[in-house]
Amino acid sequence: MAERQPLLAIEGLTISLPTADGGRASAVRGVDLSIGEGEIVGLAGESGSGKTLSALAVLGLLPGGAKTGGMIHFAGRELSAADGRAQAELRGKDVAMVFQDPMTALHPMLSVGRQMTEHLVFHRKIGRAEADKIAIDMLERVRIPNPRAAMARFPHQFSGGMRQRIAIASALVTGPKLLIADEPTTALDVTVQAGILRLIEQLRRELKLSVLLITHDLGVMSALADRVYVMYAGRVVERGARAEVLARPRHPYTRGLLDALPHGSPSDHPLTALPGSPPAIGRFPAGCAFHPRCRFAEDICRADIPELRDVQPGRAIACPVDPLSAVPA
Amino acid sequence: MTYLRKSWYALPNLLRFVVRRLFVGALLCLGITFVSFALTQVVPGDPVSANLGDRAASDPEIVAAFRARYGLDQPIPQQYALYLERLVHGDLGESQQTHRPVTTDLSQYLPATIELASAAMILALVIGISLGVLAAIARDRWPDQIIRVISLAGVSVPTFWLALVTFYVFFFKLGIAPGVGRLNPGGKAPPSITNMFTIDALLAGQWATFGIALSHIVLPAAVLAIYTIGSITRFTRAAMLESLSQDYVRAARAKGLPTRTVILRHALRPALAAIVTVAGMAFGRMLSGTVLVESVFSWPGIGQYAYKSALALDLRAIMGVSLVVAVIYILVNMAVDLIYAFIDPRIRLG
Known part of the structure; x- marks a missing residue:
């Protein structure tokens, strides 16, 4: 896959969090990630895999006490991940974020209009009237009916799906280049999910937007992402084009996630749950963190942390055994 | 009745809220007059001896005049009714201490x-x-x-x-x-x-x-x-x-x-x-x-x-x-x- 000049490139990102007993625990352990212009990149993994923390690090919004290392390149700018102030420059202007639960991510006591325009007025130094006009246009674009009236209303007067549309509109109203969407459909009804996914796809096309889509739901991933990163215990274990990764997973963990997904008719694909549960931050097993749950684990898996290595052009896995290379689709 | 109910719900939320609170507030006030009146009745102690000197308190005529002046010679329910009636006219009675309203x-x-x-x-x-x-x-x-x-x-x-x-x-x-x-x-x-x-x-x-x-x-x-x-x-x-x-x-x-x-x-x-x-x-x-x-x-x-x-x-x-x-x-x-x-x-x- 021909690499375009990436809009965002994360290099060697590490994040450690303070623990209750005063120590520190590694939560993200050397993540490399890049997103091209207009590209949708999916970041998959279970809770505790470090996917949300990695995204928050780009925005400099990690919880207090978190320590970070590594570099973040954004549109030709170089930011040290450890320096939260540099990221503050990007926040809201170049990089915007949409959160999981639109019921709680919109302020319950501020009008939609206020929430749509306050950062616009601040970043662009424009007047209220002009900001209102831009905001109404954006609400129209995300298909909020009667956007002018919607500006005067409050979040509790909208349904969950509408709220998520408003949250997306509010994130994009300043014209950012990158949208980080953290589980944007998880809190919504299934019927509403598809509409939000279509909206993100449409906005990517219309606004030439790059999207980092964080989700544990590979179904959402397959609907939207161009490329996919799979994370486990603070490291990327597989990366590649979406069609490739989802159709022919090479890492046993990716395979396990896919096998646990219901698809097709029940008879041709028995559902298998991944044994065990993901390790908590601070309790990552030595070697390959996945080895206790992996049916292909060998001695080498227990000894060394496997590096992410290219196995095909644009395709990389962090598995020394690579047991699935010969498995047909 | 239905007309009343309809026009009530036609009022803005905030106004209904205020009207309801005022109504409840008025009821509370009435309750408070009753409670405070009842409390003053059950408090042990005699206003006569608290307000008059020893010699005055031992003179039945003075005591009777004192009681009459402040309505203390009336039965208790009547005292309360009288109090409420005056209250409606903005009259809280006269203080026995300062002799002012x-x-x-x-x-x-x-x-x-x-x-x-x-x-x-x-x-x-x-x-x-x-x-x-x-x-x-x-x-x-x-x-x-x-x-x-x-x-x-x-x-x-x-x-x-x-x-x-x-x-x-x-x-x-x-x-x-x-x-x-x-x-x-x-x-x-x-x-x-x-x-x-x-x-x-x-x-x-x-x-x-x-x-x-x-x-x-x-x-x-x-x-x-x-x-x-x-x-x-x-x-x-x-x-x-x-x-x-x-x-x-x-x-x-x-x-x-x-x-x-x-x-x-x-x-x-x-x-x-x-x-x-x-x-x-x-x-x-x-x-x-x-x-x-x-x-x-x-x-x-x-x-x-x-x-x-x-x-x-x-x-x-x-x-x-x-x-x-x-x-x-x-x-x-x-x-x-x-x-x-x-x-x-x-x-x-x-």
Whole structure:
């Protein structure tokens, strides 16, 4: 896959969090990630895999006490991940974020209009009237009916799906280049999910937007992402084009996630749950963190942390055994 | 009937809310007249012996005249009915102590207390909310620790002790504070409008009098505010920690808004809704709990008036004070509900 000049490139990102007993625990352990212009990149993994923390690090919004290392390149700018102030420059202007639960991510006591325009007025130094006009246009674009009236209303007067549309509109109203969407459909009804996914796809096309889509739901991933990163215990274990990764997973963990997904008719694909549960931050097993749950684990898996290595052009896995290379689709 | 119901629901939410509260408030007032009347009846003690000297009390004629004058010779239900009837006409009866209408006494003493309590409330809100916000932002770091000690001290120190100590230190030792009372000795009160001297002085444009009245109110107000500062600080800290952890505050940060905006607009607003409730209760407590501060600073307020009336078993005065304090409680609670609705659109818009 021909690499375009990436809009965002994360290099060697590490994040450690303070623990209750005063120590520190590694939560993200050397993540490399890049997103091209207009590209949708999916970041998959279970809770505790470090996917949300990695995204928050780009925005400099990690919880207090978190320590970070590594570099973040954004549109030709170089930011040290450890320096939260540099990221503050990007926040809201170049990089915007949409959160999981639109019921709680919109302020319950501020009008939609206020929430749509306050950062616009601040970043662009424009007047209220002009900001209102831009905001109404954006609400129209995300298909909020009667956007002018919607500006005067409050979040509790909208349904969950509408709220998520408003949250997306509010994130994009300043014209950012990158949208980080953290589980944007998880809190919504299934019927509403598809509409939000279509909206993100449409906005990517219309606004030439790059999207980092964080989700544990590979179904959402397959609907939207161009490329996919799979994370486990603070490291990327597989990366590649979406069609490739989802159709022919090479890492046993990716395979396990896919096998646990219901698809097709029940008879041709028995559902298998991944044994065990993901390790908590601070309790990552030595070697390959996945080895206790992996049916292909060998001695080498227990000894060394496997590096992410290219196995095909644009395709990389962090598995020394690579047991699935010969498995047909 | 259906027409009435229909037009009732056609009213704006907020108006219905206010009308309903006023109705409930009126009922509460009636209940309070009954309770305060009943209490004065069951209190052991005889107003005759409390008000008349020994010799007068032993003269049956004087006693009978006293009883007749204050309606004490009537059966109890009639006394209550008579009281209510007069109340409707704005007549709270005559104080047995001052021999003036209770309304006259109240119009003199109540404004002094409201002025003192309001000044204390303003101090408590400004200082309490600021400290609470600071503590929440600096959670578990040294400013938080220091503020925690201050607020704990605030809610622990006995008010009368603090009043005596501050008066001793600031008046006798340092000589910064003016003496007791609402004005300097022999000072002329501003023209009577609200009977709150600071406000009347302002209205009359008497700047010097305003300055004197203000300097007299600072120390008692600060003493009265200490407890409330402590409780508002602790409450604000907790409410801020709660709202700072909300998704919408994280979302506000992600929008790149300046920290000040995130804290004051996004985090403080939901916290304020909770703080207003506490502040309302605190105001009521201040109004009825000023007696110790008023005594130390010779502040001629309703606390002192109530105290003296209670000692003299001055029933009309006691009932007048109870009623007025109750009405203020109800009004403050209504104001709290209204402010709450103003802050939170979910209540305003239903």
